[in-house]
Amino acid sequence: MNNKTLVVLSGGQDSTTCLFWAIDKFGKENVSAIGFDYGQRHKLELECASEICKNAGVEYTVINTPIINELSANALTRSDIEVDTEKPEDTPPNTLVEGRNMLFLTYAGIYAKTHGIKNLVTGVCETDFSGYPDCRDIFIKSLNVTMNLAMDYNFCIYTPLMWLTKAETWELADKLGVLDTVYNKTLTCYNGIIGEGCGNCPACKLRSRGYREYKLMNNE
Amino acid sequence: MNNKTLVVLSGGQDSTTCLFWAIDKFGKENVSAIGFDYGQRHKLELECASEICKNAGVEYTVINTPIINELSANALTRSDIEVDTEKPEDTPPNTLVEGRNMLFLTYAGIYAKTHGIKNLVTGVCETDFSGYPDCRDIFIKSLNVTMNLAMDYNFCIYTPLMWLTKAETWELADKLGVLDTVYNKTLTCYNGIIGEGCGNCPACKLRSRGYREYKLMNNE
Numbered sequence: 231m232n233n234k235t236l237v238v239l240s241g242g243q244d245s246t247t248c249l250f251w252a253i254d255k256f257g258k259e260n261v262s263a264i265g266f267d268y269g270q271r272h273k274l275e276l277e278c279a280s281e282i283c284k285n286a287g288v289e290y291t292v293i294n295t296p297i298i299n300e301l302s303a304n305a306l307t308r309s310d311i312e313v314d315t316e317k318p319e320d321t322p323p324n325t326l327v328e329g330r331n332m333l334f335l336t337y338a339g340i341y342a343k344t345h346g347i348k349n350l351v352t353g354v355c356e357t358d359f360s361g362y363p364d365c366r367d368i369f370i371k372s373l374n375v376t377m378n379l380a381m382d383y384n385f386c387i388y389t390p391l392m393w394l395t396k397a398e399t400w401e402l403a404d405k406l407g408v409l410d411t412v413y414n415k416t417l418t419c420y421n422g423i424i425g426e427g428c429g430n431c432p433a434c435k436l437r438s439r440g441y442r443e444y445k446l447m448n449n450e
Numbered sequence: 451m452n453n454k455t456l457v458v459l460s461g462g463q464d465s466t467t468c469l470f471w472a473i474d475k476f477g478k479e480n481v482s483a484i485g486f487d488y489g490q491r492h493k494l495e496l497e498c499a500s501e502i503c504k505n506a507g508v509e510y511t512v513i514n515t516p517i518i519n520e521l522s523a524n525a526l527t528r529s530d531i532e533v534d535t536e537k538p539e540d541t542p543p544n545t546l547v548e549g550r551n552m553l554f555l556t557y558a559g560i561y562a563k564t565h566g567i568k569n570l571v572t573g574v575c576e577t578d579f580s581g582y583p584d585c586r587d588i589f590i591k592s593l594n595v596t597m598n599l600a601m602d603y604n605f606c607i608y609t610p611l612m613w614l615t616k617a618e619t620w621e622l623a624d625k626l627g628v629l630d631t632v633y634n635k636t637l638t639c640y641n642g643i644i645g646e647g648c649g650n651c652p653a654c655k656l657r658s659r660g661y662r663e664y665k666l667m668n669n670e
Binding site for chain 1: 549597
């Protein structure tokens, strides 16, 4: 059985929780992680990811992919566009990078096959779906088939957070014994503040609401 | 009806024939083309493509994507690996770039959506299938679904050469009135010789065998 596993790691709460999920499931010796430098506003998230991997004792590879910026314009990569503080009613938030998860997972797949790895892990999540079509379960399943056909290989894409609320993702981190690491060492905030973040952007609001809910579930 | 169409154009026989197929079907005013600079041995093919587009009066955009070289090693991009002159028995030829068509079409899709284009055209072909899993019809259809899910958009991927032999591709070029252009202005040869090519590499052999067959079909 091939336990070798590649985690797509951005350095945020979700992907970091996935990293520790993968270590727990497949064993540290079988896990490595990959990240993408696509000209995002906050390179800091790659530094967070690198630090987390170093402390966890797993290898982290960063791939440069400025092409994402060439192909589409959006608030996560272009500093002249302001981040939406509220999600627009009818459209995805302007933090959308078209096809981003599709590209990242395809890159991860190419890298994985080249390194004899079959398992891919991603933190995408349908529960907090806020207009990103490439976070949906149906997309991931379709992508898994497409990648297997493209490369004639049996990838298995894991999405441990797909049906979890943000509170349940905190719970998972706690069960895995990494609540403090996830709380203090990850970067989710669109404004680039590690840990608790700015508190105002949509990512911070989602994160802190989930954390409060988890603490309430625990009667803390 | 949205006739806007993007052709993935490498400057070889197949994609060039597709370009003229698209112009014939959708009208020159609706067609543009996209190519990828991924560190291929022969940049000349991008120059061929550019020249062909200029003469045809359609726009050609080249996207830089060195990432393909970072992710996997192979004879088409690395000059220290020799091109197979015969296809190996049991494995794909070492000109395989893992997942290349998947990446190119995904890039094309992101670019297309950003530009309000729904139709994508690619010259992939199952008939001359020589071990590239991402040339298969089943892969393209799966990819079409995956891309539509990823971007919540109705892409329509056309593959006019999917079931044609190389002889029939020459016939198509002839019917479209571009036999001379395709014969003289395209680059298929792995050794970088425009038009008739080196005559020895697998691409040249396939191409010239097809041409002779087409001429025989026509009793020439």
